[in-house]
Amino acid sequence: MNDERIPRILALISDSTLLASLRRVAAASDRDLDDAPVPPTRRSWDDAGLVVVDHATATALEAFPRRRGVVLVCSGAAGLPDWQAAASVGAEHVIALPDDEVELLAILGAAAEPDTGEGRVVTVVGGCGGAGASTFAAALAWTAADRDDPNVLLVDGDPYGAGLDVLTGLEDRPGVRWPGLAVEGGRVSARALRDAVPDWAPGLGLLSTD
Known part of the structure; x- marks a missing residue:
């Protein structure tokens, strides 16, 4: 992802095994790690999107x-x-690593989400075919994306239609459609979803039926 707008993860881990597990999870979530000495600078502590510590470093940071946004990782089940x-x-x-790597993956994904505090959802429903x-x-989404800071996702909610990717000429463009979006549990990162769907225009993605 490597987006400068995404706060980085500050890794304050003294245990090499835990650090290796954290690196694996961070790579799976497409996040960058900042390794820092303990204690870190106040600026790096304050600016990090997420801080991950282990028992030894947590004690040094009292x-x-x-x-x-502070997470403590430990080997095996957490003790007193x-x-x-x-x-x-x-x-x-x-x-607890490595058992709870999926939970850590969800935490890292959530920390990557932009916290803008605002957003609009506009629904278009046809009275008949x-x-x-x-x-x-499609025209509304195109107009909304034609702004200085576009971040628009056009979602096709009609499973019986031809698919908005046909209307927009994206039927051959690679990317995730509804049939490929399977979630067994947890949450889907909005940023990950936006990156997975095909782009119709800069700042405008499309999640279509197939």
């Missing part, structure tokens, strides 16, 4: 100001010392 270390640094999650709802929805 005097640092509390912040959101791990929970005490997590409390001392204000960790929001205690993750041939009313022009698909054409209008």
Whole structure:
């Protein structure tokens, strides 16, 4: 992904095995790690999107100001010392590796989401077949994306239609369609979804039926 707008992960891990597990999960979530000495600088501590510590580094960070987005990782099931270390640094999650790598993957994915605080959803529904709802929805999405900071996703909600990728000329463009979007549990990162669907125009993606 390598997007400068995505806050990086600050890895403060002394255990080489835990660090290797964290690197594997970060690579799976397409996130970059910043390895830093302990204690880190106040700026790197404050600016990181997520801080991952282990028992030893958490103990060394007790005097640092509390912040959101701190995760403590440990080898195997967490014991009382791990929970005490997590409390001392204000960790929001205690993750046992490698067993809870899927949970850590979800946490890293959620931390990559932009926190803009705003967003609009516009729904277009046709009163009958041939009313022009698909054409209008496509034109509306195109107009919305034609701005200074576009970030638009056109979603095809009609499983019985021809598919908006046909209307937009993207039927041969590689990318995820509804049939390929299978989620067995947890959440789907909005950024990951946006990156997986085909682009119709800069800043405008399409999630279509097949």
